[in-house]
Amino acid sequence: MEVVIKRDYDQMSKAAAQLVVDVLNTKPNAVLGMATGSTPLGLYQELVRLHQAGQVDFSRVTTFNLDEYVGLPANHPQSYHYFMDEHFFRHVNIPRHNINIPSGTTSNYPAFCQWYEGRIAECGGIDLQILGIGSDGHIAFNEPGSSLSSRTRLKTLSKQTIDDNARFFERREDVPVYAITMGVGTILDARKLVLVASGKTKAKAIAQAVEGPVTSMVTASALQLHRDATVIVDADAAAGLTMRDYYEFIYAAKPAAPKS
Numbered sequence: 001m002e003v004v005i006k007r008d009y010d011q012m013s014k015a016a017a018q019l020v021v022d023v024l025n026t027k028p029n030a031v032l033g034m035a036t037g038s039t040p041l042g043l044y045q046e047l048v049r050l051h052q053a054g055q056v057d058f059s060r061v062t063t064f065n066l067d068e069y070v071g072l073p074a075n076h077p078q079s080y081h082y083f084m085d086e087h088f089f090r091h092v093n094i095p096r097h098n099i100n101i102p103s104g105t106t107s108n109y110p111a112f113c114q115w116y117e118g119r120i121a122e123c124g125g126i127d128l129q130i131l132g133i134g135s136d137g138h139i140a141f142n143e144p145g146s147s148l149s150s151r152t153r154l155k156t157l158s159k160q161t162i163d164d165n166a167r168f169f170e171r172r173e174d175v176p177v178y179a180i181t182m183g184v185g186t187i188l189d190a191r192k193l194v195l196v197a198s199g200k201t202k203a204k205a206i207a208q209a210v211e212g213p214v215t216s217m218v219t220a221s222a223l224q225l226h227r228d229a230t231v232i233v234d235a236d237a238a239a240g241l242t243m244r245d246y247y248e249f250i251y252a253a254k255p256a257a258p259k260s
């Protein structure tokens, strides 16, 4: 796992956006895995900026989102469908039919989850998966205790996640209790993983994910099993890492990527 420590949120977002651009430069029809949450907002803003400046083209890209709340229709302002449209899709040129987001309103969840997995495979698998991290160390909605080989399925949210996400809803009771989420196994199948984390509230989860044991209690620790995972954090989120100097030393010694 590569750990990249940036001084602030802006630098973290730009470094993550650059990794997406690098993949698109070598594979313009790449399949991107998208994440929601406040953390990737800066990364999406940077990609939109680069697109508007004519530096990145999404016309051949396909996307798969990690997760969606159960019970929220696509036009609900707190749905992940709405979030993605608002912050990314409507600003770039990904063909609508290439955008895939789990349905929060299907009448048959098991069938939908199986279809979603099949659709990812049909598209050739995910080239780069963007990830955030929950304060309890989850990726997507793979709450503590999720099998590290889990696939897309319905998941009950933890109390911690409901508390964390209550800030987006009028009342805590409005936060959906269930979500449909790619599994940890689905995520590990992506060819490249990029996890972004910012702020003190993520420091413990990042330390556990990067330097703790691989455990289903911190599903982000599964990134340790992946051969091409990059964790990009700002200084606050890096605060609990004991090997910080070592990561900075490796990063500083890394040769610059060749420009295409």
Ligand code: GLP
Pocket: 035, 036, 037, 038, 039, 040, 066, 067, 131, 132, 133, 134, 135, 138, 139, 140, 141, 161
């Ligand atoms: C939700 C999402 C995750 C995201 C997490 C953290 O649980 N399902 O994909 O990583 O929130 O969100 P934030 O970046 O807002 O802290």
